[in-house]
Amino acid sequence: MIAGSETGASAKDTQKIASAVVRFAGDSGDGMQLAGTQFTDTSAAVGNDVATLPDFPAEIRAPAGTVAGVSGFQINFADAEIHTPGDVVNALIAMNPAAFKAHIDDVEQGGIVVANDSEFNKINLKKAGYPEGYNPLDDEVFTQKFKIYRVPITRLNEEALADSGLGSKDVGRCKNMFALGLIYWMYDRPIDQTTSYIDNYFSKKKKMPQVAAANINALKSGFYFGETTEMFPVRYQVAKATITPGKYRKITGNEALTLGLVAASKLSEKTCIYCTYPITPASDILHSLAAMRNYGVKTYQAEDEIAAVCAAIGVSFAGQMGVTGTSGPGLALKSEAIGLAVMTELPLIIVNVQRGGPSTGLPTKTEQSDLLQAMYGRNGDCPLVVLAPQSPADCFDTAIEAVRIAFRHMVPVIIMSDGYIANGAEPWLLPDPTTFEKIKVEHPTDPDSFEVYGRDENLARPWAPPGTPGLEHRIGGLEKENISGNVSYDPENHQEMTNLRQAKIQKVAEFIAPVEPHGDGSGDLLVLGWGGTYGSIITAVDRARAAGRSVSAVHLRHLNPLPSNIGDVLKRFKKVLIPELNTGQLRMIIRDRFLVDAKGLNKVQGKPFLVEEIEQAIELMVDNRWPDRVSVIPRQHKVSVD
Amino acid sequence: MPTDVEMPILTAKDFASDQDVRWCPGCGDYAILNQVRKVVAKMGRRREKTVFVSGIGCSSRFPYYMNTYGFHTIHGRAPAIATGVKMANPDLDVWLVTGDGDGLSIGGNHLIHMLRRNVDVNMLLFNNRIYGLTKGQYSPTSEEGKKTKSSPSGSIDMPLSPLSVALAAEASFVARAIDVDRALADVIERAAKHKGSSFVEIYQDCNIFNHKAFDYATDKASKLDNVIYLEHGKPLVFGKDRNKGIWLDNSRKPKVVTLGQGITEENLLIHDENDEKHAFMLSRMSYPDFPEPMGVLYRIKDDCYEDLLAEQVHDAIVAKGAGTLDTLLESNDTYTIEA
Numbered sequence: 001m002i003a004g005s006e007t008g009a010s011a012k013d014t015q016k017i018a019s020a021v022v023r024f025a026g027d028s029g030d031g032m033q034l035a036g037t038q039f040t041d042t043s044a045a046v047g048n049d050v051a052t053l054p055d056f057p058a059e060i061r062a063p064a065g066t067v068a069g070v071s072g073f074q075i076n077f078a079d080a081e082i083h084t085p086g087d088v089v090n091a092l093i094a095m096n097p098a099a100f101k102a103h104i105d106d107v108e109q110g111g112i113v114v115a116n117d118s119e120f121n122k123i124n125l126k127k128a129g130y131p132e133g134y135n136p137l138d139d140e141v142f143t144q145k146f147k148i149y150r151v152p153i154t155r156l157n158e159e160a161l162a163d164s165g166l167g168s169k170d171v172g173r174c175k176n177m178f179a180l181g182l183i184y185w186m187y188d189r190p191i192d193q194t195t196s197y198i199d200n201y202f203s204k205k206k207k208m209p210q211v212a213a214a215n216i217n218a219l220k221s222g223f224y225f226g227e228t229t230e231m232f233p234v235r236y237q238v239a240k241a242t243i244t245p246g247k248y249r250k251i252t253g254n255e256a257l258t259l260g261l262v263a264a265s266k267l268s269e270k271t272c273i274y275c276t277y278p279i280t281p282a283s284d285i286l287h288s289l290a291a292m293r294n295y296g297v298k299t300y301q302a303e304d305e306i307a308a309v310c311a312a313i314g315v316s317f318a319g320q321m322g323v324t325g326t327s328g329p330g331l332a333l334k335s336e337a338i339g340l341a342v343m344t345e346l347p348l349i350i351v352n353v354q355r356g357g358p359s360t361g362l363p364t365k366t367e368q369s370d371l372l373q374a375m376y377g378r379n380g381d382c383p384l385v386v387l388a389p390q391s392p393a394d395c396f397d398t399a400i401e402a403v404r405i406a407f408r409h410m411v412p413v414i415i416m417s418d419g420y421i422a423n424g425a426e427p428w429l430l431p432d433p434t435t436f437e438k439i440k441v442e443h444p445t446d447p448d449s450f451e452v453y454g455r456d457e458n459l460a461r462p463w464a465p466p467g468t469p470g471l472e473h474r475i476g477g478l479e480k481e482n483i484s485g486n487v488s489y490d491p492e493n494h495q496e497m498t499n500l501r502q503a504k505i506q507k508v509a510e511f512i513a514p515v516e517p518h519g520d521g522s523g524d525l526l527v528l529g530w531g532g533t534y535g536s537i538i539t540a541v542d543r544a545r546a547a548g549r550s551v552s553a554v555h556l557r558h559l560n561p562l563p564s565n566i567g568d569v570l571k572r573f574k575k576v577l578i579p580e581l582n583t584g585q586l587r588m589i590i591r592d593r594f595l596v597d598a599k600g601l602n603k604v605q606g607k608p609f610l611v612e613e614i615e616q617a618i619e620l621m622v623d624n625r626w627p628d629r630v631s632v633i634p635r636q637h638k639v640s641v642d
Numbered sequence: 643m644p645t646d647v648e649m650p651i652l653t654a655k656d657f658a659s660d661q662d663v664r665w666c667p668g669c670g671d672y673a674i675l676n677q678v679r680k681v682v683a684k685m686g687r688r689r690e691k692t693v694f695v696s697g698i699g700c701s702s703r704f705p706y707y708m709n710t711y712g713f714h715t716i717h718g719r720a721p722a723i724a725t726g727v728k729m730a731n732p733d734l735d736v737w738l739v740t741g742d743g744d745g746l747s748i749g750g751n752h753l754i755h756m757l758r759r760n761v762d763v764n765m766l767l768f769n770n771r772i773y774g775l776t777k778g779q780y781s782p783t784s785e786e787g788k789k790t791k792s793s794p795s796g797s798i799d800m801p802l803s804p805l806s807v808a809l810a811a812e813a814s815f816v817a818r819a820i821d822v823d824r825a826l827a828d829v830i831e832r833a834a835k836h837k838g839s840s841f842v843e844i845y846q847d848c849n850i851f852n853h854k855a856f857d858y859a860t861d862k863a864s865k866l867d868n869v870i871y872l873e874h875g876k877p878l879v880f881g882k883d884r885n886k887g888i889w890l891d892n893s894r895k896p897k898v899v900t901l902g903q904g905i906t907e908e909n910l911l912i913h914d915e916n917d918e919k920h921a922f923m924l925s926r927m928s929y930p931d932f933p934e935p936m937g938v939l940y941r942i943k944d945d946c947y948e949d950l951l952a953e954q955v956h957d958a959i960v961a962k963g964a965g966t967l968d969t970l971l972e973s974n975d976t977y978t979i980e981a
């Protein structure tokens with residue numbers, strides 16, 4: 001019989017709760033990401049809504065046991081719709097003292113802490129930076145504030161696997177499964193999804209049945225430990241959410257983006273050629289696409305970021321779907337080449353998975369601070385289309401739309417994902433592929449009517465790839481004469497072409513649906529956001545509305561061009577708040593374009609917004625308690641008011 | 643291609659675009675342009691299937707003057723763009739025109755990596771040992787001590803050998819020629835026929851900023867003593883009177899010897915285009931210590947990047963079946979929420 005399938009058989013108390021936030025934390029080699037992912041998959045499969053926040057150290061293997069080397073995975077699962085991984089942690093699993101130290105501040109008062117007691121020894125406490133002779137698990141400050149369960153996970157796992165035939169190192173690697181098993185028990189989840197994963201991965205794929213058996217054994221031991229020990233008086237149940245019925249899969253932003261690009265390639269009947277250079281947090285897109293050759297996808301790991309974008313431009317010139325992917329520092333390197341794509345009016349897809357900057361910055365942490373770079377970070381007046389997905393699954397639709405726009409308007413399109421939605425996951429109701437609209441691509445063939453820089457109704461020039469008889473032509477980075485496409489240094493032509501390049505982008509707005517505020521069409525406050533902050537903003541706005549405040553939200557997917565009615569919408573609200581994970585980049589654009597006195601809530605801590613932070617900013621503004629400034633920086637989960 | 647369609651025979655003129663050629667009068671680029679037009683016409687290449695890609699610099703104006711597809715890109719990046727073109731459409735006949743600054747300075751990285759991947763591109767590197775377009779600064783191939791506007795006290799940069807770089811970058815075809823030399827056409831033709839990256843260094847006279855830099859190799863009176871024409875399987879003989887040659891001394895270093903007094907052509911080094919070490923040695927021979935090799939230094943058969951890539955796609959489709967929109971969305975871990 002499979003453990004966990006016998007729900008309710010336990011003699012212990014079961015408490016029903018609406019949602020829970022669990023965080024697994026341990027050394028980066030402890031397998032916390034796997035434990036978290038498995039917990040997420042299982043929770044999604046039992047019908048909860050889920051949202052996740054993985055958090056890894058920048059170093060691949062920072063010194064073991066140190067705070068710098070702690071890797072975490074947070075999951076929020078609920079019986080109703082949720083949009084964020086949760087503000088506070090209800091249960092923390094701390095595999096060592098460093099993990100405890102790094103994460104304990106995020107645990108709610110009265111929250112659960114499962115500490116791997118075996119690792120709270122002298123050496124590890126010292127590595128975590130605790131003073132000699134001190135163990136936080138004995139400290140009343142913590143024991144009174146939290147429900148701390150001291151479970152010797154390492155030792156129990158070793159005992160359970162004593163006969164596994166594995167060496168001690170391999171046995172140690174299974175302790176994440178012991179911890180997972182225990183948490184499965186605690187939240188009354190079945191373990192069979194994970195056992196079949198382990199079996200598939202270790203037995204079938206890696207041909208290591210012994211390792212598979214040990215992992216499954218560890219998982220079950222953890223589960224049974226919860227059930228049999230007297231330590232845990234209650235377990236918790238989070239009921240199914242009322243979710244639209246249908247077929248789902250759990251998906252991260254990077255996965256969804258990958259699928260979106262491939263779907264766009266199928267819908268346009270163009271070969272997707274993804275040209276890139278490995279960079280965190282975008283590399284997973286390369287990994288996924290590289291494994292999809294049977295979809296006709298080609299991937300090219302270039303010698304550098306510049307070569308990557310240039311190869312993608314070569315692909316577009318030659319008539320296929322050129323895509324490049326990167327993160328902030330890479331986008332900086334690609335600027336000049338992107339300008340070439342703007343000048344030559346070629347379609348090009350640029351994926352930018354933002355991370356903390358400037359320079360190398362915070363490679364594994366999220367931020368939205370590349371907006372101005374995407375908008376303006378090139379020499380000359382060099383406009384292009386900028387889109388931003390709002391959630392992991394939304395990356396799928398955004399990728400398709402980006403390709404559609406690039407092909408229809410002959411323009412480069414930048415997709416602004418970020419580390420949070422790229423690595424975060426949510427359940428995705430699989431769309432019906434038969435409802436997807438084809439992406440139309442027309443290539444000219446008639447030499448008599450062909451003009452290299454001729455214009456269609458969208459001001460787009462014709463796309464005539466090499467190989468077409470009679471349409472031989474030359475393009476390049478020098479200014480072009482409109483219509484003929486010949487090199488031109490004529491002053492008035494340059495003026496006209498500069499205006500045309502801008503007008504081309506503006507034309508895209510005609511294909512963008514007008515925005516409709518979430519909430520009311522007018523009121524006291526509009527909260528305007530873009531990209532990955534969607535979940536926190538919507539949740540905060542809903543809570544403020546439930547509390548009777550006149551607040552609505554608009555979340556922008558189209559940053560350039562902006563939806564054509566955005567100016568009108570802004571004017572229908574008395575105040576505008578723009579929360580961003582940067583120092584106010586969209587705010588600058590909005591103030592510039594619409595002369596609206598928008599205020600900012602600006603956070604650059606490498607972390608997404610907590611709902612509470614936005615809620616407090618909303619209250620300050622609606623209740624007229626906002627001091628006379630343009631922005632508020634959240635500090636320690638509190639919005640500062642002084 | 644249907645066989646019943648008569649393809650018109652194209653001449654060099656058919657490959658000339660309607661644009662006025664704007665290099666300085668007397669620039670070596672003119673001679674190269676004429677030879678390239680002749681070679682593509684002679685080889686029966688089709689205009690619509692031909693693409694000239696270039697970077698930035700005097701030489702990079704080249705695509706404008708060819709009535710084919712062309713892309714005048716940005717400084718140094720032409721190899722990357724050409725690679726993209728070949729990945730998208732391996733059938734195209736892609737040429738790349740670059741210079742010593744474009745290809746070896748700002749674009750050195752891309753040059754190396756295109757060559758090692760063996761993308762099927764004919765790369766012509768016009769080496770005039772100077773920056774022409776920016777009006778006369780020293781380049782990565784300028785000789786040490788060269789006085790230019792940016793090196794009034796003489797350049798302290800060690801120049802590099804483009805051929806050595808190409809060989810070290812695993813190029814599958816490496817050759818050299820001179821703008822005004824009749825052998826140029828033959829070298830270009832062999833480069834064009836080679837499947838894979840062909841690297842051709844062309845000594846090119848910059849009439850304005852580095853005139854006569856290659857006088858030693860072009861002047862009628864001296865050139866035969868200063869260059870050596872390579873022929874596969876033939877001994878390395880040179881000189882006006884063909885009385886000099888190259889042999890290996892006891893420490894296996896090349897040495898110039900005079901024929902006669904017991905030394906015959908049979909004692910000389912034989913040129914072997916397929917020998918990497920030999921090619922590298924040739925690439926290090928420079929004036930005035932040695933005659934400089936002209937012709938094909940090195941050539942091997944090797945798979946091209948774009949073909950291997952296409953093959954992987956093909957094999958994956960055979961192994962896993964062609965992916966569709968339906969299979970795309972499905973995955974191992976889908977689950978169903980019942981109504």
Ligand code: SF4
Nearest residue numbers: 666669700774848849
């Ligand atoms: S500057 Fe030199 S290389 Fe450039 S066109 Fe004039 S002569 Fe030729």
